[in-house]
Amino acid sequence: MEYPFAITLSANSSLANHTGSWRVEKPEYVHRMPPCNNACPAGENIQNWLYIAEDGSYEAAWRALIIDNPFPAIMGRVCYHPCESVCNRAELDEAVGINSIERFLGDHAIEKGWTIPAPRVESGFKVLVIGAGPAGLSTAYHLRSMGHSVRVRDATPAPGGMMRYGIPKYRLPREVLDAEINRIKEMGVVFEMNTRVDDVHDALDEGYSAVFLAIGAQLSKRAYIPASESARILDAIKVLHEVEDGSQPLLGRKVVVYGGGNTAMDVARTAKRLGAEEAIIVYRRTRDKAPANDQEITEAIEEGILVKWLSTVKHVDEKKLHIEKMELDENGFPQPTGEFETLEADSLILALGQEVDFSLLGNSADLDTKDGVMPVDATMMTSHPGIFAGGDMIPAERTVTTSIGAGKKAARNIDAWLRKKAYEKIENNDIVTFDQLNTWYYTDAPHIVRERLEASRRAKDFSEVVKGLNESNALYEARRCLSCGNCFECDNCFGVCPENAIIKLGPGKGFEINLDYCKGCGICVAECPSSSIIMVPDK
Amino acid sequence: MSTTPIKFYQVGSFAIGNRLLPAQDRAIQSDPNRTNALTSGHRACQGCGEALGARYALDAAMRATNEKIIVVNATGCLEVFSTPYPESSWRLAWLHSLFGNAPAVATGVAAALKAQAKNDIRVIGQGGDGATVDIGFGALSGMFERNDDVLYICYDNEAYMNTGVQRSGATPPAARTATTQAVGTNPGNLFGQGKNLPRIAMAHEIPYVATATVADLRDLEAKVTRAMSFRGARYIHVLVPCPLGWGSESCDTIKIARLATQSGLFPVFEAESGEVTSSTSIRKIVSVEEYLKLQTRYAHLFSPTRRDDVIDHLQAIADKNIARYNLISEGSAHL
Numbered sequence: 077m078e079y080p081f082a083i084t085l086s087a088n089s090s091l092a093n094h095t096g097s098w099r100v101e102k103p104e105y106v107h108r109m110p111p112c113n114n115a116c117p118a119g120e121n122i123q124n125w126l127y128i129a130e131d132g133s134y135e136a137a138w139r140a141l142i143i144d145n146p147f148p149a150i151m152g153r154v155c156y157h158p159c160e161s162v163c164n165r166a167e168l169d170e171a172v173g174i175n176s177i178e179r180f181l182g183d184h185a186i187e188k189g190w191t192i193p194a195p196r197v198e199s200g201f202k203v204l205v206i207g208a209g210p211a212g213l214s215t216a217y218h219l220r221s222m223g224h225s226v227r228v229r230d231a232t233p234a235p236g237g238m239m240r241y242g243i244p245k246y247r248l249p250r251e252v253l254d255a256e257i258n259r260i261k262e263m264g265v266v267f268e269m270n271t272r273v274d275d276v277h278d279a280l281d282e283g284y285s286a287v288f289l290a291i292g293a294q295l296s297k298r299a300y301i302p303a304s305e306s307a308r309i310l311d312a313i314k315v316l317h318e319v320e321d322g323s324q325p326l327l328g329r330k331v332v333v334y335g336g337g338n339t340a341m342d343v344a345r346t347a348k349r350l351g352a353e354e355a356i357i358v359y360r361r362t363r364d365k366a367p368a369n370d371q372e373i374t375e376a377i378e379e380g381i382l383v384k385w386l387s388t389v390k391h392v393d394e395k396k397l398h399i400e401k402m403e404l405d406e407n408g409f410p411q412p413t414g415e416f417e418t419l420e421a422d423s424l425i426l427a428l429g430q431e432v433d434f435s436l437l438g439n440s441a442d443l444d445t446k447d448g449v450m451p452v453d454a455t456m457m458t459s460h461p462g463i464f465a466g467g468d469m470i471p472a473e474r475t476v477t478t479s480i481g482a483g484k485k486a487a488r489n490i491d492a493w494l495r496k497k498a499y500e501k502i503e504n505n506d507i508v509t510f511d512q513l514n515t516w517y518y519t520d521a522p523h524i525v526r527e528r529l530e531a532s533r534r535a536k537d538f539s540e541v542v543k544g545l546n547e548s549n550a551l552y553e554a555r556r557c558l559s560c561g562n563c564f565e566c567d568n569c570f571g572v573c574p575e576n577a578i579i580k581l582g583p584g585k586g587f588e589i590n591l592d593y594c595k596g597c598g599i600c601v602a603e604c605p606s607s608s609i610i611m612v613p614d615k
Numbered sequence: 616m617s618t619t620p621i622k623f624y625q626v627g628s629f630a631i632g633n634r635l636l637p638a639q640d641r642a643i644q645s646d647p648n649r650t651n652a653l654t655s656g657h658r659a660c661q662g663c664g665e666a667l668g669a670r671y672a673l674d675a676a677m678r679a680t681n682e683k684i685i686v687v688n689a690t691g692c693l694e695v696f697s698t699p700y701p702e703s704s705w706r707l708a709w710l711h712s713l714f715g716n717a718p719a720v721a722t723g724v725a726a727a728l729k730a731q732a733k734n735d736i737r738v739i740g741q742g743g744d745g746a747t748v749d750i751g752f753g754a755l756s757g758m759f760e761r762n763d764d765v766l767y768i769c770y771d772n773e774a775y776m777n778t779g780v781q782r783s784g785a786t787p788p789a790a791r792t793a794t795t796q797a798v799g800t801n802p803g804n805l806f807g808q809g810k811n812l813p814r815i816a817m818a819h820e821i822p823y824v825a826t827a828t829v830a831d832l833r834d835l836e837a838k839v840t841r842a843m844s845f846r847g848a849r850y851i852h853v854l855v856p857c858p859l860g861w862g863s864e865s866c867d868t869i870k871i872a873r874l875a876t877q878s879g880l881f882p883v884f885e886a887e888s889g890e891v892t893s894s895t896s897i898r899k900i901v902s903v904e905e906y907l908k909l910q911t912r913y914a915h916l917f918s919p920t921r922r923d924d925v926i927d928h929l930q931a932i933a934d935k936n937i938a939r940y941n942l943i944s945e946g947s948a949h950l
Contacts, residue, residue, distance in 0.1 A: 090656030519628035567632025567645035593655035597662035598866030
C-alpha cells in the first residue's frame with residue numbers, strides 16, 4: 077500500500093483499542109429490594125407498580141399491583157402502610173404516599189370497570205376456602221388465577237369478613253368492598269354464603285383436593301369486671317356486626333369503650349356516629365403503648381372522643397362506672413394507684429381483643445391448636461395434610477394486609493401441594509438503604525396530604541373520612557418514588573461514562589455495559605441515583 | 616444560568632435524562648444517537664474527567680452547529696490519549712500543532728474559512744490548563760483581543776497531568792504536585808495571587824465567558840450551545856477532576872467536581888462583554904473540607920497534623936467566591 081511521505085501506517089479508529097482489558101472490576105445492573113416491598117405484608121412489588129404508574133399507565137400499574145393483592149381500593153383505605161414507615165424518601169423530605177396512590181389506582185379501576193380475566197387453563201383441582209374474610213378471599217383469588225376451581229363458604233350473609241363486619245363504613249365504604257370482591261366472583265370463584273361448615277373433613281370427602289381455613293378471630297376477649305345486674309355491657313365485635321346488619325344497637329347517650337386497639341377506636345367512633353353524645357375510651361396504658369394505629373387514635377380524638385389513658389374499669393353500675401388510675405412501673409407495666417374516678421355511662425363496650433372461635437370448626441377438633449391459635453408449618457399447612465390455614469386464626473399479626481399476604485402464600489403452597497411440587501420462594505435480602513442512594517439527582521418534593529372530612533362534620537354520619545387523590549396529584553405523588561434498587565432509566569450511567577461504554581437499549585429495556593471498552597472506573601455506580609448498579613470483581 | 620430545572624419530575628430531575636421527559640428536555644448526552652465526538656478506545660485513565668468534559672462540550676457544539684465544526688487541540692493529556700499514532704478517537708475534523716499555539720492555529724483556521732466564505736463552519740480551540748493558562752496564554756490573549764471567531768474551551772485539571780503532575784498556573788494553593796511537594800512549613804503549592812483565566816477573559820470584554828464542570832451536564836451543554844450562538848471570541852472554562860493527579864478514586868470524579876461547586880471553590884457563572892450575567896446557586900452548601908478530604912493532593916492538611924490554618928485559608932477563598940458571584944440563594948440548603 078502506498079502512503080504519503082513520512083506516513084507508515086493507515087489511519088485508524090481508536091475503536092480498535094479494547095480498553096476493557098484494563099479492568100479489574102465491572103459494573104453490573106441489578107434489581108435490589110426496595111424497603112417498601114420488603115415491608116409489605118402482602119408482598120406487593122410497590123416500586124414496580126409506582127414505576128409503571130409514573131407515566132400515567134394506570135391500567136398496567138393496577139394489573140401489576142393485583143398480581144400480589146386483588147384489593148388496592150380496600151388497601152388504600154385500611155392498610156396501615158408499613159411500606160411508608162420504611163420509605164427511603166422520608167430521609168430526604170417525606171415518605172412517598174404509597175397508600176394514597178394505591179387507593180387512587182384501586183378507585184380508578186372500579187371507575188373504569190377493569191376486570192380480571194378468568195384463567196385460560198383449568199387445572200381440574202377443586203379447593204374449598206372456609207371463611208370469606210381477607211385471607212380467604214386472597215387465597216381464593218390467587219388459586220383461581222392459577223386455574224383451580226374454588227368455592228368459598230362463609231356463615232355470614234355477605235363476603236368480606238372483618239372488612240365488612242369489623243371495619244366501619246366511614247373507613248371502608250361498602251361499594252368499594254363489594255366492587256373488589258365482585259371481581260373475584262367474576263373470575264369464577266363460587267361463593268356459598270350463610271353456610272356454616274361443621275366438619276372440615278367432610279369437605280375433603282366432598283371431592284375437594286385441599287381446604288383453606290380462614291375463620292378469623294371473632295370471639296371478643298372477656299375480662300372479669302364486677303358489675304351490677306342492670307349494667308349494660310356489650311362487646312365491640314358484636315356492636316360493629318349489628319351496625320353492618322342494619323340493626324341499631326342501643327348504646328345510650330354516654331358510651332364508654334374499654335380497650336386501646338383499633339377495634340376500640342372503631343367502635344367509639346361508630347358510637348359517636350350512632351348518636352352518642354359522649355364516647356370515652358378507657359385504656360390501661362399510655363398512648364404510645366396502645367396497639368391502635370396512631371392515625372386512628374388521632375382521628376378519634378379529632379372527632380371529639382375522650383381518652384382516659386392509664387385507667388382500668390373496676391366496677392360497673394347502672395348508668396355509671398368506676399375507674400382506677402394506673403401508673404407505669406419501671407418495666408412499663410401499668411400498676412394500680414388506688415385513686416378512683418366515676419364516669420357516667422349508659423353502656424360499656426369491651427374491646428379487649430379477639431380470640432379464635434374453634435367451636436366454629438365443630439367436629440374438626442383433631443386439628444392441632446396451641447395458645448388459642450392454629451399453628452401451621454412453613455407451607456401454611458395445618459397438622460392435617462391438605463388442610464391449610466391463614467389469617468387471624470394462625471399466629472400472625474392481625475391486620476387485613478397480613479391476612480392477604482398469608483392468603484397469597486397459602487395459595488402458592490396449596491398450588492404446589494396439589495401439583496405435588498414444592499413452592500420455592502426467591503429470596504432477595506439485598507435491601508437498599510438511604511445512604512446507598514445518590515440523592516443529589518432528586519428534587520425536593522413534599523408529600524401530598526390527603527384531604528379529610530372536617531372532624532365536626534364527619535362524626536355525624538358514616539361518610540368516608542379520608543378523601544382520595546385525583547389523577548394529577550396521584551401522578552405527582554407516584555413520581556416522588558426514588559425507585560430504590562431498580563433502574564428508572566434516568567440515563568445517568570449512559571451520560572457519565574467517559575468511555576461511551578454504556579449501551580442504551582431503548583425505553584423499558586434499560587442499559588447494557590460494553591465490556592470491550594469499560595475500564596471499570598465505577599462512575600456509573602457512584603452517579604446512579606437509585607443504587608441499581610454495583611461493581612463486581614471481573615474474572 | 617440559561618436553563619430552568621424541571622421541578623415537576625421528582626424522580627431524577629437533575630439526572631441526565633428521564634424517560635418521563637420529552638426528548639427535547641433531556642440532555643444531549645441522553646440521546647442514544649449522540650455524536651460521541653470522542654469515541655471509545657481512547658487511553659485516558661479510569662474515571663478521566665477531561666475525556667468526559669471534552670465529549671460533553673463537543674457533542675453539544677456539534678449539535679449546535681449541525682456538526683460543521685473544526686477543532687484545534689493543544690498538546691496535553693487530551694491530545695495524547697486520544698490520538699496515539701495511527702489511531703484517533705475523534706469523530707470530527709481535528710487538528711493538533713504545538714503546545715502553545717492552539718489559539719493562534721484556531722485563529723488561522725477561522726481566517727481561512729472566512730476567506731473561503733465558509734461562514735457555516737465554526738472553529739473551536741481547546742486544551743488543558745497548562746496549554747491555556749501558561750504556555751498558550753499569549754496566543755489566547757491575542758485571540759481574545761482581536762475578537763477572532765473562535766470558541767476556546769479550557770479543560771482545567773489544575774496541573775500538567777500528562778507529563779507527571781507538575782504544577783501549572785492553575786494549580787490551587789496548598790495542592791501537592793510533583794513540583795510542589797508536601798514538605799516544609801507551607802507544604803504544597805504556594806498561596807500565590809492565582810491566575811483566574813475566566814476573569815482575565817472577561818477583562819478582554821469578549822462576547823461570552825462561562826465556567827462549568829462535569830458535574831452539571833445540562834449547564835455545560837447549555838453554555839456551549841449559548842456560546843455557539845455568538846460570533847467572535849468566546850471562552851468556556853470547564854473544571855475536570857483528574858483521579859491520577861488529584862489522588863481521588865476514579866469513581867468520584869463527578870462527585871468531586873460537584874463538591875468543588877457546592878463548597879464555592881469553583882464558582883459556576885457566565886458573563887457577556889465583561890459583565891457577569893448569571894451564576895449557578897449552590898444547592899447544598901458544604902465546607903471546603905468535604906471537597907479536600909477526598910483528594911490525596913490535600914492529604915497533608917489532615918495528617919500527620921491537621922492544618923486548620925491552611926483549611927481556613929482555602930475556606931476564605933471559597934467564601935470570597937460565594938460573595939463575589941452571589942452563590943447562595945434562598946433555595947440553598949446547609950448540609
